[in-house]
Amino acid sequence: MLNHALAIIHDEHRSLGAVLHGLRFLVREMQGKNAAPDFKLLWSMIYYMDAFSERLHNPREDTYLFARLKARTHEADEIIHTLERQHAEGASHLKQLEQALGQFEAGMPGGLEAFAKAAEEHIEEAWQHMSLEEKVAIPLAKKHLTPEDWISIAEAFGENGDPRFGAKPDHEFRDLFSRIVNLAPPPIGVGPAHCA
Ligand SMILES: [Fe+2]
Ligand SMILES: [Fe+2]
Numbered sequence: 001m002l003n004h005a006l007a008i009i010h011d012e013h014r015s016l017g018a019v020l021h022g023l024r025f026l027v028r029e030m031q032g033k034n035a036a037p038d039f040k041l042l043w044s045m046i047y048y049m050d051a052f053s054e055r056l057h058n059p060r061e062d063t064y065l066f067a068r069l070k071a072r073t074h075e076a077d078e079i080i081h082t083l084e085r086q087h088a089e090g091a092s093h094l095k096q097l098e099q100a101l102g103q104f105e106a107g108m109p110g111g112l113e114a115f116a117k118a119a120e121e122h123i124e125e126a127w128q129h130m131s132l133e134e135k136v137a138i139p140l141a142k143k144h145l146t147p148e149d150w151i152s153i154a155e156a157f158g159e160n161g162d163p164r165f166g167a168k169p170d171h172e173f174r175d176l177f178s179r180i181v182n183l184a185p186p187p188i189g190v191g192p193a194h195c196a
Contacts, residue, residue, distance in 0.1 A: 002142065002145075002147070002150040004150075004154045004158075005150050005153040005154035005157060006138065006142075008154065008157040008158065009061075009065070009138070009157060010134075012052075012057050012157070013130045013133070013134065015052075015173075015177050016048075016049070016052065016053050016126070016130070017127070017130065018177075018181075019045050019048050019049065019177070019180060020049075020123045020126055020127065022045060022180065022184050022189065023042070023045050023119055023123060024119070024120070024123050026038070026041065026042065026045075026184075027115075027116045027119045027120065030112060030116070031112065031113075031116050037104070037105075038183070038185075039101075039105050040183065041180065041183045041184055041191075042101055043101065044176070044179060044180050044183060045180060046094070046097060046098055046101060047176070048173070048176055048177065048180060049094055049126075050098075051173070051176075052173045052176070052177075053090075053126075054090065054091050054094060056173070058090070058091075060157055061083070061087070061133070062084060062087060063156070064152060064153045064156040064157070065137070065141060065153055066080045066083065066084065066137075068141075068145055068149040068152070068153065069137070069140060069141050069144060069145065072144040072145060072146070072149070073140070073143075073144040075140060075143075075144070076137065076141075076144070079132065079136050079137055079140070080137065082132065083129065083132060083133060083137060086125065086129045086132075087129075089125070090122075090125060090126065090129065093118070093121065093122050093125065094122060096118055097115075097118045097119060097122050100114050100115040100117075100118040100119075101115055103115070
């Protein structure tokens with residue numbers, strides 16, 4: 001169960017990482033190569049980050065992984081405090097990113113620059129956050145959690161896990177992820193190539 005739970009968490013990080021990587025690529029193409037913005041794709045990516053990461057993945061971490069770890073040891077208190085704070089800050093930074101995209105799409109002066117800046121900051125924060133989880137929190141969880149803890153974490157993160165965290169079953173997010181990959185131009189996806 002430990003391996004199953006960790007495989008799901010790693011997999012979710014990989015999917016989110018792919019979307020972050022894709023967003024960074026699009027931002028750099030728009031800024032560096034004057035590529036035309038693909039707002040449908042940009043909104044899909046931001047929706048994915050909000051619906052999947054902010055509303056599903058992070059609350060499951062808070063409620064199961066971090067809560068269990070807090071109950072088992074004080075060794076992880078500091079790192080959990082940091083990660084919980086980053087979850088809260090990430091949510092408000094994502095709102096700012098949404099606003100910046102709306103302003104960019106509406107043609108506000110400096111819209112691209114403001115969106116690019118907000119996107120780079122959000123991407124960097126999200127990478128650092130996931131890396132902290134993978135390198136510090138998960139090793140502590142492996143050290144301290146019991147087999148029963150891992151069973152409940154695997155259940156919570158599994159298909160149709162805790163219904164409190166959204167009515168959408170996980171396969172809907174897989175479909176959304178596939179749509180993003182289909183919309184995105186090479187090299188990040190299989191969609192049509194961008195015209196500069
Ligand atoms: Fe997290
Ligand atoms: Fe995470």
